[in-house]
Amino acid sequence: MAGLAAAFGSGAMTNSIADIAQADVILVIGSNTTEAHPIIALQIKKAVRENGAKLIVIDPRKIKLVDYAHLWLRQKPGTNVAVINGLMNVILEKSLADEEFIANRTEGIEELKAILPKYTLEVAERISGVPATDLRQAARIFAQAERATIIYSMGITQHTTGTDNVLSIANLAMLTGNIGKPGTGVNPLRGQNNVQGACDMGALPTTLTGYQKIAHDEVRAKFEKAWSCRLPKEAGLSVVEMFEAALQGKIKAMYIMGENPMLSDPDITHIEKALRTLDFLVVQDIFLTETAEFADVVLPGATFAEKDGTFTSTERKVQRVRKAINPPGKAKADWEIICDLAKAMGYEMGYSFPGEITDEIASLTSTYGGILFDRVNSSGGIQWPCPSLDHPGTTILYQDKFARGLGKFHPVEYKPPSEEPSEEYPLILTTGRLLFQYHTGTMTRRSKGLEEICPAGPVEINLEDAAAYRIKEGEEVILASRRGKIKVRVNITERSPQGTIFLPFHFSEYPANVLTNPALDPLAKIPEFKVCAVRIEKL
């Protein structure tokens, strides 16, 4: 998000999901698409099988998509910038860059050109472990495609160098002119049904709706008038910073709606301490989650099936959510609870139906300006930006110009992850999702069939590591990092590379985030879930 905002002027999927079918080359990096976004994976497979698109997968794990790939680059976790810089260096050396696009649509190419020559194939190979021949081939395939799309997800962003990774991807797309046309683009896949919407709505410490900056006087003035209030000017704290501030005694109370940081956030031991330190905690959720256990007050909310409103999908599409049943017992739709709470605190939020809120959002947000509730209700969804009622919505961003005018190249140097394997902690731990489970499991683990198919499973350890540690299939071992220890069962596999352990973070039986490193990307404030140093202790 922060990376794309710097390069293009705003952060979201540039193209649409259906558009993937039109690509000649698909580069998937840091996305286990078949498990985390299965329906988007169908589009990728279709493009490969039916349209003859070439798929390049860059991932340390032998994910399912590798079976469909023309080329698989298995980089060491945390070395994405070195890989992409290596690719770009080949593209420049072989004069495969799209000079016309660079000249007309971008700025800053000289700064990028200045740093690339040192990322020779040999250097890129030494850092990333990807053979030079594969890098050269990938660069040629990508650059020679008429339409190439890049698809990425948390494997790119959940690093202390997450913003650098995203900037590198933006560089690669601009260098080859793969922006603003069908079958191209820079496409981050959002992991939750409405994470795009939550960001668009300003559930962020520095922006209001549509990424309008809270620091700007005219923005605040507009909202102060509409909301009849005074708005604070200073940037707020991001999620990981909030817990840090709680430990320092600066945050005294928290209101948590539909989130479960006790499983989802890095270094859970730390989170637990922070939650215990709070003077007051309110949790609003559908179950008594691991986090709700620490609350002073728990408010019963509603599932998606019990309320009306809209979600915004990863392709910027605002779609209608319809109430099918009533919430159980005294539980209420979350919007009603917030209204009641505001009223109890002396601020009137007198909405009788969510559609009134949708229309208020449209009146304050240019990208959502034409997205009125009735329109969403009677259509199959509208993709923002949609500034006015007669605007059809936008399937492809930046067709003529970027949100910031010219696209900006950023020279990005490779930086190692904040924690590298050491003598004491010689292995790398990387975390992620499984097909049958979802996030902290609040929903899937209570869906009996899914849980039966995929109960708390084992951690993936490479064949050679297992041999080195003399571990047998199914054996229980201790995984330890600088932050904590958990007991896990072992699955010996070749899916994870030698020296790297993969652990899903869904399961409270062995919470992966006891081990993970809360070190943040300095700009995006995303923790480094994808790399931390661990060791195996035999029982």
Add this chain to the structure above:
Amino acid sequence: MAQVIVTINGRRIKTEIGKTILEVAKENGIYIPTLCYEPRLKPYGACRVCLVEVEGAKGLLPACATEVTDGMEIATDTVTLYEIRRTIVELLLSDHPPNCLVCESAGSCELQDLAYRLGIEEVRFKGEQYEYKVEDFNPLIERDHSKCILCGRCVRICEEVQGIKVYDFINRGFETVVTTPFDRSLTETECEFCGQCVSTCPTGALIDRQRKFKGRIWETAKVRSICPYCGCGCQIIIHVKNGEVIGISADVECGVNEGNLCAKGRFGYNFINHQDRLKTPLIRKDGRFIEASWEEALKVVTTNLSKIKTKYGADSIAGLSSAKCTNEENYLFQKFMRAVIETNNVDHCARL
């Protein structure tokens, strides 16, 4: 696309080259029965119930697999076609268990609908009936081969759409069955339990086990909504009976998913009516949660937040909104934190 003119049952229709007779007929409200046809799949032409008469053609042509040509004259409802369709369906029924009474697919079964439409009260052919064991070794998909009509839709959707190919035909003639490699149970195959096979099966041969005996299709209210899992934004249809969500399906004709869903989207709905759902506000007293009314709970919240705000300032309070909640709720949440609490300490799990 080049325009062509065809005649169906005497009606002149302007259409485009590249479309099949079936597609043109459907677009113009002309009924042609189908069993092996499925819009998500390539034409297959196996079941022969969509046969039509085309002037000048040698024999009858399958409407699903024949593209229109200029001047084509097509008949879809002649006596000959009726007799052929009737015979085909009767032959299928001769080896089909007559237990529609308790079959999960009654009401949504394409074979049942076709038999009704053709008025088949009695099957003329009495032949051998095959009996198979029902596969129910997994909690999600139940396979009953005795109800299979060998249309190959499950075989094809798994291969063409899902790219997996868990199923194929084995044996020949009357012994032909659809099964997995080495006849293993689904849990022992590459199956991803997306349930695409269930979604395309025209009969009760493949069903959502979780839904079994939970309610008839005609008893359920169907509400269009959006899947609550990842960010794809798949359009779903929620099936409701007596205030309970008993199933999820998708509409082939709408949404980015075009009728497709994954395991979570199709089968991950039991949490909604789970017994552990929070049903009342809770207040912690002496280390234990006590059930409370909304008035009591909101009073405790407002009193404490106000007290802390007065004592330590607005920035001593922080809020986490939710990527699971609607746009409207996220908007209200940040509005609440900013306008009421007066802090910008608001975030959600986008980074996690």
